[in-house]
Amino acid sequence: MKLKKYALTLFCMLSAITVVNAQYKEPEKKDKAEIFRPEMPFDSLLAKKMLAKGTAVIKGVAYTKQKHPLGYSVPFSPRILANKITVVLLPVTPYFEEWYRLRKDKENIKRKRFVYLSDQAYRYRLEAITNSDGEFTFPDMKPGKYFLQGMLDYTLRGTYNAYTGSGYNDYGGRTDYYQKKEYFKNIQDRIETFVEVKENGEIVKVKLH
Template sequence: MRRTFFIGVCSMVFGSATHAQYVQPERNDTVYLMPKANFAGAVAKKMITEGNSTIKGIAFTKPPAMQRHIGGKNKIVAGHVKIALFPLTPYFEEYLRLKKEQNPKKLKFAFMSSDAYKCRLEVITNSSGEFTFFNLKPGSYYIETVVDWSQTRYYDKYVGSGSSNYGTTDYYSKQSYNDHHSDYLKKEVEIKTEGEVVDIKLN
């Protein structure tokens, strides 16, 4: 009887958990930095409607000097990646200022509205990292992309020791691992005159 009563009590306690009156929501401590300026959609769209100027260039990143091992690459081209171009209206200028205040450790990030994000042009680079934006109007623009890359690095792993008449010798085996990175590339570009071709380096 005592055993049957214990099972019944457990069933009552744990069974009631599926009918709880309140479920504690997950915390969201993210600090959202949003531009306060009104997004002038008509003005932004007009800047990226058809013109006769061009922005072209090459996108690449450079590993820090301390990560350039013997035989490593000093420049990594952004091959087959998406490049985005935004018109630099007051709204986007404020957004870029807010990005400088970002602090991932404090969950502090800058965001733009969905309507503003839609107001952009995109192109894909070739295998050499080259890209071109055609049919632009004079004005200021913001160009950005993210380049993912990895680098093979090496270290000596201790595998044991051996003793002889001359003392103790430590033995090591060379091991490799991939060091992964994501580099954010950005640049502000100005087209001054109709028909101008602006050549840039996005790095």
């Protein structure tokens, strides 16, 4: 009888644990992400045809320029070359064009609003790796229009005047003292461009920034 009672108690405890583990915690609205995708069906046959081998070559250099923390470009800043990053090439199909329009209309990263390609559409891509000078090559390309994208990480370095204290003279005058200090901020730039191959055999040069 005691054994039966013990088994029943253990079963109840396990059941309670199962219920607790199954609870769903509703995320805060500020933490929720909105995901958008094109409604148009993806034409895999067209994408496959566009990525078939040709005889043209796309050669490029990927880089960015330092930006101010507020987002605008810093005048006369040198190029930051894309060292060993992956450059993705996507065929510009009608599905892609809808995605691009949707992204321009809906995307807002600060508000967690993202526009994604379908998993199937993203599979139809080519990739190239840059060298230390940011150079990359896509050989064996067919005539057509393509979209290039890379993610370039760099560290923003700058200085600011840090308040260190104040001093007062015999007449009540106040002098504030500052010390120049360095700051570092990690930045990721999304660099993108469109490129068009007009005929087989040509070499198309492009700047990806």
